[in-house]
Amino acid sequence: MNITKTDTTYDTLHKEFKERIDKLKKLPQMDRKHSIEEIIEENGFSRRDFMKWAGAITAMLSLPSTFTPLMAEAVKVADRLPIIWLHMAECTGCTESLLRSANPSIDSLIFNHVSLEYQETLMTASGWQAEENLENAIEKYKGRYILMVEGGIPSADTEHYLTIGGHGHTGKESAHHASEHAAAIFAIGTCSAFGGVQAAAPNPSNAVALSEITSKPVINVPGCPPSEKNIVGTLMHYLLYGTLPALDVYNRPKWAYRLRIHDLCERRGHFDAGEFVEQFGDEGAKDGFCLYKVGCKGPYTFNNCSKQKFNQGTSWPVQAGFGCIGCSEPNFWDTMGTVNEPLSNKLYHTTFGGLGADATADRIGLSLLTATAVGIAAHAAISAYKNPKE
Amino acid sequence: MKENHKDASAMEAQKQECDITQEMEFAPSYRWQHWIRALSIVILIITGFYIAEPIITPIASSQPDNFMYALFRSWHIIFGFVLTWVVLYKSYLFLFGKKNKMERKAIKDIFNIKVWFQQIGYYLLISKHPKLKGVYNPLQFMAYFAFYLMIFLLIITGFVLYVHVYHNGLGAFMYEPMRAVEAMMGGLAMVREIHHIAMWGVILFMLGHIYMAIYNAVFVKEGAMDAIFSGIKWHKKH
Numbered sequence: 001m002n003i004t005k006t007d008t009t010y011d012t013l014h015k016e017f018k019e020r021i022d023k024l025k026k027l028p029q030m031d032r033k034h035s036i037e038e039i040i041e042e043n044g045f046s047r048r049d050f051m052k053w054a055g056a057i058t059a060m061l062s063l064p065s066t067f068t069p070l071m072a073e074a075v076k077v078a079d080r081l082p083i084i085w086l087h088m089a090e091c092t093g094c095t096e097s098l099l100r101s102a103n104p105s106i107d108s109l110i111f112n113h114v115s116l117e118y119q120e121t122l123m124t125a126s127g128w129q130a131e132e133n134l135e136n137a138i139e140k141y142k143g144r145y146i147l148m149v150e151g152g153i154p155s156a157d158t159e160h161y162l163t164i165g166g167h168g169h170t171g172k173e174s175a176h177h178a179s180e181h182a183a184a185i186f187a188i189g190t191c192s193a194f195g196g197v198q199a200a201a202p203n204p205s206n207a208v209a210l211s212e213i214t215s216k217p218v219i220n221v222p223g224c225p226p227s228e229k230n231i232v233g234t235l236m237h238y239l240l241y242g243t244l245p246a247l248d249v250y251n252r253p254k255w256a257y258r259l260r261i262h263d264l265c266e267r268r269g270h271f272d273a274g275e276f277v278e279q280f281g282d283e284g285a286k287d288g289f290c291l292y293k294v295g296c297k298g299p300y301t302f303n304n305c306s307k308q309k310f311n312q313g314t315s316w317p318v319q320a321g322f323g324c325i326g327c328s329e330p331n332f333w334d335t336m337g338t339v340n341e342p343l344s345n346k347l348y349h350t351t352f353g354g355l356g357a358d359a360t361a362d363r364i365g366l367s368l369l370t371a372t373a374v375g376i377a378a379h380a381a382i383s384a385y386k387n388p389k390e
Numbered sequence: 391m392k393e394n395h396k397d398a399s400a401m402e403a404q405k406q407e408c409d410i411t412q413e414m415e416f417a418p419s420y421r422w423q424h425w426i427r428a429l430s431i432v433i434l435i436i437t438g439f440y441i442a443e444p445i446i447t448p449i450a451s452s453q454p455d456n457f458m459y460a461l462f463r464s465w466h467i468i469f470g471f472v473l474t475w476v477v478l479y480k481s482y483l484f485l486f487g488k489k490n491k492m493e494r495k496a497i498k499d500i501f502n503i504k505v506w507f508q509q510i511g512y513y514l515l516i517s518k519h520p521k522l523k524g525v526y527n528p529l530q531f532m533a534y535f536a537f538y539l540m541i542f543l544l545i546i547t548g549f550v551l552y553v554h555v556y557h558n559g560l561g562a563f564m565y566e567p568m569r570a571v572e573a574m575m576g577g578l579a580m581v582r583e584i585h586h587i588a589m590w591g592v593i594l595f596m597l598g599h600i601y602m603a604i605y606n607a608v609f610v611k612e613g614a615m616d617a618i619f620s621g622i623k624w625h626k627k628h
Contacts, residue, residue: 249569260554260578274448274458293444299554300578326579335579343582344442361583365590372594376601382515388609389518 090151152207193220261298296323496524
């Protein structure tokens, strides 16, 4: 890569970001008495902590450290961007994991501080008032607000399985309506990104991803839940660039979902060495061996868990000794097999009168191989007795 | 064994008062590609089973100098590429090779329903072997066709898995198209499963292939088995 060229690119980018932040600064701050700095300070974070956080986010978005002060600036204007957050068919786990921590991180504080115009879990309004708030927000910030959707969306003839409020709008109607006027759409969590657990076979509610019900581009931030850094990072990226980030084949931001869990895993050395935990609690488990044989789906899953971690950067599943379940992949519930079993133990529903129910690919293969061998032996024996016609 | 076979054939030929002639059925390049392919497939199956389910545990070492799994993976990838090139070479020969005209001619028999029935009848030991236009009978051709479909499926899914292990060079070159294939197949876990199931298809093919080759050698007595080693097939002179 040409370094001087990159430098000028960054200069231009820096200038663009600055202009965008200045523009956002002019917009009215959304009904807040305190600035984000005050809130962060009130919660016991020093200026130094805050700058450290800004530095980490900057690095995460693959920007050089000269952008750190700019990132700190950007956070301060984050409350100028109106956000509408819709809940669809889901467990509210994404919201909960982001906001309901005993020691809120800077990420959650920022998220609490940004202008959430509508968020069913957080808002005080209820009933007709809540519906009115949503309508007003969409009308008032038409074409300017960021739409964040959590949860899969029941569709087809079971669309009414999710019906919210006095007007009896289905989830699909609300999500579609809100998407129409959004400046940017983020699907937060695996459910809204790919349909999630309720979309698992046989998918009784016909739940689909948000991208299925709108023709506008949707940025997927999957995970069950996605890490707070990936949610806030996506927001900060949009805030700085004003455009959509580089996306992978499943519309996930590349800065977060470019590599597999496996590529970034701290136990990868043990994988390459062939040192595996055979069952939970064995010697290998104590030595921190690879969890592949106890069902880690890290090799098939794209996410940055090992870098960002969860619960204020405390830990993540593999560090805690439990394999990845592949939660940020589409249809992981169906494609990844049983949670604590490797993929080679995945069961196929082959019910030949109950004979081959729930067999693995290897068992089916071996059965077919045996059947073929028996057939061959029979054919060979008959042929030897009664020669083929010439 | 070859000598015995020749003697037996010769004796029989003498008895029937007719001679036998030899024909170069497989050129050296053809025989080489067949055996390189066979060897690659065997190695790929063995290393592949280990990759899916690492059954061999290395002696634990406190030094970070143990690379058992990585070693299996390297051999798998090395022979994966060997297989890829050999299959491409064979596909080229089939499509454009001058000496492979007889292979292409076999396509005509596929559209002849009579040949199908006659061939099935031959295997059921109730009718005579049909007269063929090419070197393959329709059943045989379809088996090979399915085999190549599976091999190409294995190569494609193998490449998808490969680009996620080696991100530079060829991996970087193929990355974007392979990710599109990955999305089409429903994610990396599905790619891995399809790769595994297609392998089982190849194993089943191999069993049938080896049996039919031996069957031909035993009953048709034209040295079908010898031909893939020496290239020479024997015909009765009429």
